[in-house]
Amino acid sequence: MVTRILIDKSPAFSHIELDLYKGFNVISGISGSGKSVFLYAMLSAFGLKESHAALVEVSLTLQLKELGICLEDFGIAEEFDDEIIISVLKKQNARYFINNQAISKKKLSEIANHFIKYISIKDGNELENEYMIHILNSLLIQQDSKFSEILQDYSKTFIEHKQCKIKLQEIEEMQRNIESLKDFAQFEIDKITKVQPQVGEYERLMHDKKLLSKREKVMETCDKALQELDNLDSVHKALELLGIDNTTFLSSIMEARGHIENGLHEFNSLDMDIESLLERISMLADIIRKYGSEEEALKHLAMQQQKLQEYESVEFDKTKLEAQFTQLTQRLESLANILHEKRKECLPKFVEKINYYAKELKLESVGIDQIQTECYQHGIDTLQIHLASKQKSVLSSGEYNRMRLAMLCVAADCNTCNGGVLILDEIDANLSGEESEGVAKLLQFLSKHYQVFAISHQPFMPLLCDKHYLVSKDSENTSIIKPLNKKERIKEVARMISGSKLDQHALSYAEKLLKQQQEG
Numbered sequence: 266m267v268t269r270i271l272i273d274k275s276p277a278f279s280h281i282e283l284d285l286y287k288g289f290n291v292i293s294g295i296s297g298s299g300k301s302v303f304l305y306a307m308l309s310a311f312g313l314k315e316s317h318a319a320l321v322e323v324s325l326t327l328q329l330k331e332l333g334i335c336l337e338d339f340g341i342a343e344e345f346d347d348e349i350i351i352s353v354l355k356k357q358n359a360r361y362f363i364n365n366q367a368i369s370k371k372k373l374s375e376i377a378n379h380f381i382k383y384i385s386i387k388d389g390n391e392l393e394n395e396y397m398i399h400i401l402n403s404l405l406i407q408q409d410s411k412f413s414e415i416l417q418d419y420s421k422t423f424i425e426h427k428q429c430k431i432k433l434q435e436i437e438e439m440q441r442n443i444e445s446l447k448d449f450a451q452f453e454i455d456k457i458t459k460v461q462p463q464v465g466e467y468e469r470l471m472h473d474k475k476l477l478s479k480r481e482k483v484m485e486t487c488d489k490a491l492q493e494l495d496n497l498d499s500v501h502k503a504l505e506l507l508g509i510d511n512t513t514f515l516s517s518i519m520e521a522r523g524h525i526e527n528g529l530h531e532f533n534s535l536d537m538d539i540e541s542l543l544e545r546i547s548m549l550a551d552i553i554r555k556y557g558s559e560e561e562a563l564k565h566l567a568m569q570q571q572k573l574q575e576y577e578s579v580e581f582d583k584t585k586l587e588a589q590f591t592q593l594t595q596r597l598e599s600l601a602n603i604l605h606e607k608r609k610e611c612l613p614k615f616v617e618k619i620n621y622y623a624k625e626l627k628l629e630s631v632g633i634d635q636i637q638t639e640c641y642q643h644g645i646d647t648l649q650i651h652l653a654s655k656q657k658s659v660l661s662s663g664e665y666n667r668m669r670l671a672m673l674c675v676a677a678d679c680n681t682c683n684g685g686v687l688i689l690d691e692i693d694a695n696l697s698g699e700e701s702e703g704v705a706k707l708l709q710f711l712s713k714h715y716q717v718f719a720i721s722h723q724p725f726m727p728l729l730c731d732k733h734y735l736v737s738k739d740s741e742n743t744s745i746i747k748p749l750n751k752k753e754r755i756k757e758v759a760r761m762i763s764g765s766k767l768d769q770h771a772l773s774y775a776e777k778l779l780k781q782q783q784e785g
Contacts, residue, residue: 266716267686268324270307275318277302277744288731289712292720292746293757295765298736299744300720304690307718310351311381312361312374321353332379332683336363339372380685382673382715384666384692391672392657392665397615397633397648400672403679404618405611412607419600423642426593433586436579443576450573457566460548462559467549474542476531487525494522597640604644609635618678622671626703628664629653631671666692667700670707677714687715693723705729724761724775727754728782755779 271282277299294300302317309316310323327347329336341363351373352362361373382389390396405412439446497518504511549559556562616633623631634649650657652664660668670692676682689708693701705725708717712731719726727733733749735757749757759767759775 266326267307267718268326269322270310270324271320271322272303272306272318273320275302275306275321278306278318278746279743281746283734283746283748285716286732287716289709289717289726289729290719290732290734291726291730292718292734292736293722293727293761294736296722298738299746300736301690302744303736303746304688304718304720308381308383308688309359310353311377312370313377313381313383316353316355316359318353319355323351325349325351327380332685334376334379336376339368339376341366341368380683381688382685383688383690384669385690389669391669391676392650394648395643396672396676397650398643398646400676400679400681401608401611401615401648403676403681404615405607407679408611409607415600415603415607419597419604419644420642422593422597422600423640426590426597426640429586429590429593433583433590436583436586439576440579440583443579447573447576450569450576453569454566454573457552457556457562457569460552460562462549462552462562464559464563466559467546467553470542470546470549474546484529487529490525491522494518494525601640601645605635605637605646608644608646615675618675619671622674622707623668625706626667626671627697627700628667628671631668663692663695667704670704670711673711674707677711682714684714685716687711687717689717689719691720691722693721693726696723698723698725701725722761724758724778727758727761728778733757751779 266287267285269282269284272278273280292300292303305314306316306318306321307323308314309318310321325348327334327349329347350364352365354360354362359370361368361370363373363376402412402416406416501511501515501518504514552559552562556565612633612635616631619631619633623629629652632651632653634651636647636649637645638647639645650668652660652668655664657665657668673682673687687708693704696704701721701723702725705721706729708719708726709729711717719730721727733754734746735749735753736744736746739745755772755776756767758779759771762775763771
């Protein structure tokens with residue numbers, strides 16, 4: 266429910282801040298007063314119209330969970346206690362905010378579509394198959410609670426059938442390429458198993474290659490160094506004879522000899538042929554270049570071996586899936602036929618209900634055809650609505666939108682609407698008095714389920730509404746809007762009946778009509 270609206274610096278309004286009420290709200294005023302500007306400003310706050318004001322701000326109370334809205338899905342960081350403020354700021358471009366958090370116009374309109382219905386041109390989904398199927402299902406559930414179980418069973422079976430079909434198609438596609446896939450997997454397996462890489466082997470062999478590259482020079486130098494160390498024995502003996510302490514000197518010589526001998530032993534243990542070493546390094550380099558490392562190559566080997574096993578078992582899996590698919594198809598068709606027959610039995614009641622409301626709107630007889638199609642998410646039924654002999658595609662805007670109202674009334678009657686805000690822009694324009702009165706009565710009925718905002722030039726809506734707002738011009742030709750008290754409301758209804766030249770007769774007649782509606 267919209268509880269407040271603020272409009273600043275719009276083409277018509279300099280600045281207004283207005284409290285709004287639940288129920289049936291009607292906006293009237295002379296042509297050019299700014300009624301549509303007011304309504305479009307409200308719609309712009311929900312991303313459903315372009316904003317032409319410097320600032321539009323609306324306050325809302327929404328049952329987010331009941332409406333299926335999770336603000337986090339739209340990038341709003343946290344949920345709120347169903348109290349929301351939506352703002353539209355416009356300088357060069359419009360910027361949109363929910364509780365001071367920025368949001369794109371597209372995402373805002375997606376949120377608004379959960380609770381805003383705007384009836385103006387030939388749009389909306391109320392006359393589409395899915396909406397009508399939903400209402401027909403609700404009627405059936407009211408008659409037979411077990412119908413809900415059939416619907417759930419069908420929906421579950423439809424999903425399983427669809428998933429099974431996808432898997433079967435994947436297997437059939439795989440089967441068409443199975444030989445090439447098997448050859449490729451075997452090629453990958455052979456390539457890796459031929460090398461038989463070990464984790465860390467390439468790094469170890471590169472170290473050995475480095476040692477081998479300097480082996481000859483190291484061996485020659487170390488042999489020469491050992492000979493030189495042997496010649497140092499005469500130095501040791503001289504120092505000993507002179508009585509000089511040579512413990513440190515002797516320890517250093519022995520330590521150096523140990524290091525050199527250990528190094529010689531390491532190089533002597535390199536028993537690999539250099540050509541074989543280089544060839545092995547080259548093979549491992551190819552593996553690493555392709556797979557990233559020896560470890561990744563071994564993982565790829567395991568994966569290809571698993572795939573090869575899967576390819577071998579494809580025929581078996583296909584046979585199983587085909588049997589499952591056949592079984593699911595039979596069950597799906599059986600459930601779809603049950604839905605079809607039950608809908609067929611209930612359809613006359615659906616048609617009767619919509620014609621009840623269509624009659625109030627002075628529409629011709631409404632018919633709904635139940636056409637069988639291939640199985641889809643709602644069964645094998647497609648519903649097509651028509652007005653007398655006219656299909657919905659050739660209806661005038663007035664006929665189309667009055668049929669939408671009739672369908673909304675059926676949905677409300679069946680408790681399938683989730684409430685929200687219903688906005689109508691001069692829906693009674695170009696209608697006869699009887700037709701306009703019928704629209705007003707249905708909007709009064711719908712206001713028990715929706716918060717309704719409607720612009721009207723005829724007196725029937727103001728007579729039935731809960732709150733009447735008047736848009737007018739002040740002395741500076743700026744639009745203003747205000748809620749009317751009873752006396753002001755009588756005066757405005759009288760103007761709508763008789764024109765600008767009000768007399769006591771027109772006022773008395775307006776007062777009488779208003780009293781009759783309130784007492785009725």
